[in-house]
Amino acid sequence: MQAEPVRRQVTVTEEGPVLVHGPIEVTLDDGRRVSSDRAVTALCTCRRSRRYPFCDTSHRRRSRNRPAAARSSVPQGDGMLSTTAPQPVCQSTLPEPRGPLSTAVLATLRGSTAVPDATEIGSAVIEQADPHGDDLQLALYCCYELHYRGFAEGPDDPVADGLEWHPGLLGLRRRMEQVFLTALRSDVPGGTDVTAEINTLLVEVVGASGVSHHLCRAGQLWQLREYIAHRSIYHLKEADPQAWVIPRLSGPAKAALVAVEHDEYGAGDPQRMHARLFADMMTELGLSPRYGAYLDAAPAATLAEVNFMSLCGLHRQLRGALIGQFATVELTSSPGSNRLVQAMQRLDCGPASIRFYAEHIEADAVHEQLLRRGVIAPLLAAEPELAADVVFGIQASTLLADQFSDLLLSRWPQDQTTLRNPLPDAPGQD
Ligand SMILES: [Fe+2]
Ligand SMILES: [Fe+2]
Secondary structure, eight states: OOOOOOOOOOOOTSSEEEEEEEEEEEETTOOOOOEEEEEEEESSSSOOOOOTTOOOOOHHHHTTTOOOOHHHHSSOOOGOOOOOOOOOOOBBBBOOOOOHHHHHHHHHHTTTSOOOOOOHHHHHHHSSOOSSHHHHHHHHHHHTTTTOOBEEEEEEEEOGGGGOOOHHHHHHHHHHHHHHHEEEEEEEEOSOHHHHEEEEEEOOOOOOOOOHHHHHHHOOHHHHHHHHHHHHHHHHTTHHHHHTGGGGOOHHHHHHHHHHHHHHHHGGGGGGGGGHHHHHHHHHHTEEEEEETTTTTOOOOHHHHHHHHHHHHHOOOGGHHHHHHHHHHHHHHHHHHHHHHHHHHHHHHHHHHHHHHHHHHHHHHHHHHHHIIIIIHHHHHHHHGHHHHHHHHHHHHHHHHHHHHHHHHHHHGGGOOOOOOOOOTTTTOO
């Protein structure tokens, strides 16, 4: 019996690159050959890329002036020069505490004197805390949120902005960070071989069983909605933790990282910001797109992934780890996004749901090139001593992603929710 020929998938995108499932070797018109070992490679078709034949999203600058409605089925505004009514800054409401550390942080945020505040937490409480547990991860998350949008207890009751630099909160945060970092460093092998780590990320294991594989193959709508609720903790602040590293870079690494961030923030069009595309998807799936809506529902594994980004973003000495974390996301996102598009299509989800992940098949095939060649290479050329931190960022973010994946894939087969509070059914679901 003859084996079925392997069909290589090639996707043509509207006015964008051609996406070829690799690895591939490309022969250019002058006879030069270039190769890509990526799972998905974005090849430039507009000939404007400065990294030709690989796409660098230059086509988006050309198509910016097209009518917004032609680019999307999602309701559009006026883009960069929008004169529509300003949108209020939406803040998270304060979550319920999950133990002594989060009780102390939240008491400080509420100005309560009924329980010890952040300055009064004893060392024993911190040392005995589970570094991957709910209490420490929620307490850390709340400390970090003060540096993003802050909290509000009610519509007209914001938590004081001055608490962002409260010495007691900063001191407690530092001690909790040390517990988290010590655990992460002891749980990963470490090393200095960045190329080897990247090569590992680039290989898609045959028969792999991550969350996107499950959702693509056999995921149910309630599982997909749970996944989106978890991921909202990061995606509604998409690219913000990585923005903190910009002033800590210089030269080519800074320019390339800003190019990726520019894309994440919609290339100047607020309707195309990835966080906005994610919110549109949540609305379409019957989920609340409100910032922080699922904070109480999010388990420690969900918070830990975001906390690691915030931790690395806020500490200059962890800039290498932040780059490693960002590279891990961008290098692994494109094939995973492809599977999520297939999951959405199989489950008859609407256009906004498909659009978020379809956007990332293309965007992240480009971003991974920019991160590898544009950011990591010049960063390590200028500061080779950061190699160990880049490796740590890759390994730690992979470990945390695996812990999140293990949680979902261990509960779903038993029809158990993976959130702390189960979601209400989507409209039209029984
Ligand atoms: Fe994105
Ligand atoms: Fe990206």
